[in-house]
Amino acid sequence: MKIALVGYGKMGKEIEKIALDRGHEIVSKIDVTSSDSFDDDSFKSADVAIEFTRPEAAFNNYQNCFKNNVPVVSGTTGWLDQLPAIEKACKEDGQTFFYASNFSLGVNIFFEINKQLAKIMNKVKEYDVSMEEVHHTQKLDEPSGTAITLAEGIINNLERKNNWTLDTAKEDEINIKAIREGQVPGIHTIKYDSPVDEIVIHHSAKSRQGFALGAVLAAEFTQGKKGMLNMKDLLNF
Numbered sequence: 152m153k154i155a156l157v158g159y160g161k162m163g164k165e166i167e168k169i170a171l172d173r174g175h176e177i178v179s180k181i182d183v184t185s186s187d188s189f190d191d192d193s194f195k196s197a198d199v200a201i202e203f204t205r206p207e208a209a210f211n212n213y214q215n216c217f218k219n220n221v222p223v224v225s226g227t228t229g230w231l232d233q234l235p236a237i238e239k240a241c242k243e244d245g246q247t248f249f250y251a252s253n254f255s256l257g258v259n260i261f262f263e264i265n266k267q268l269a270k271i272m273n274k275v276k277e278y279d280v281s282m283e284e285v286h287h288t289q290k291l292d293e294p295s296g297t298a299i300t301l302a303e304g305i306i307n308n309l310e311r312k313n314n315w316t317l318d319t320a321k322e323d324e325i326n327i328k329a330i331r332e333g334q335v336p337g338i339h340t341i342k343y344d345s346p347v348d349e350i351v352i353h354h355s356a357k358s359r360q361g362f363a364l365g366a367v368l369a370a371e372f373t374q375g376k377k378g379m380l381n382m383k384d385l386l387n388f
């Protein structure tokens with residue numbers, strides 16, 4: 152496949168390695184300082200664009216890809232208030248958009264365990280739930296996109312929780328503690344605490360390889376498909 156990389160930072164570089172290993176060709180690398188652009192024939196020739204940039208840049212990048220009818224796989228977090236416009240572009244203009252707050256297989260298994268555990272907790276009122284996420288100090292958004300997906304997984308399955316907050320939690324809220332330290336690729340922990348014990352589920356990424364492999368698998372999956380796609384479509388959980 153011909154792949155365009157939009158964003159050539161930590162994730163763009165990791166994705167490039169895996170894409171080349173899997174026999175793909177990188178036809179364009181668009182970054183703040185690169186000379187490649189969305190108007191180049193090389194970009195227009197791409198079968199898919201993989202976008203990992205920053206929250207405020209993502210939406211404009213998607214529009215530039217759509218203008219050229221290039222399908223998009225994106226993992227950029229912190230832009231989801233603009234999701235309705237992307238859904239509209241897919242529905243009305245036949246664009247293709249694959250999004251995941253976290254592309255790693257392990258985290259997507261963790262998402263499913265989180266939902267199951269939340270359902271069980273409807274029958275056990277003694278436990279209160281909270282979350283912690285730890286990431287490297289260059290991360291711009293908080294809480295992480297993954298933490299928001301985990302919180303939504305709890306809210307949609309545990310009747311006594313309706314919202315999440317980074318501040319002190321009211322009874323119907325989940326407190327998310329966001330920690331920024333060192334070079335941590337990403338750690339997410341969910342704790343159910345009762346007066347007599349605690350239950351903890353935890354995912355810790357050892358590197359960015361898992362995220363990057365998932366993004367390349369998603370790019371392969373977009374071929375011949377239209378509309379909004381996600382990890383549930385890819386993994387068939």
Ligand SMILES: NC(=O)C1=CN([C@@H]2O[C@H](COP(=O)(O)OP(=O)(O)OC[C@H]3O[C@@H](n4cnc5c(N)ncnc54)[C@H](OP(=O)(O)O)[C@@H]3O)[C@@H](O)[C@H]2O)C=CC1
Pocket residue numbers: 157158159160161162163181182183184203204205206208212225226227228229251252253254255289362
């Ligand atoms: N869904 C998932 O599985 C994962 C998601 N992420 C998310 O992906 C995003 C990127 O992460 P990461 O690679 O670590 O971040 P980096 O900061 O390392 O890389 C981002 C790159 O995008 C470039 N960039 C900034 N603005 C633009 C623009 N307008 N057009 C093109 N390129 C631009 C930056 O250039 P410059 O440095 O010059 O500003 C930089 O090279 C974040 O939102 C992060 O949360 C990260 C890991 C996994």
Ligand SMILES: O=C(O)C1=N[C@H](C(=O)O)C[C@H](O)C1
Pocket residue numbers: 228252253286290291294295296297298336337338
């Ligand atoms: O910025 C990162 O690094 C990461 N961002 C994603 C998120 O916000 O959840 C995924 C992963 O945790 C790494």
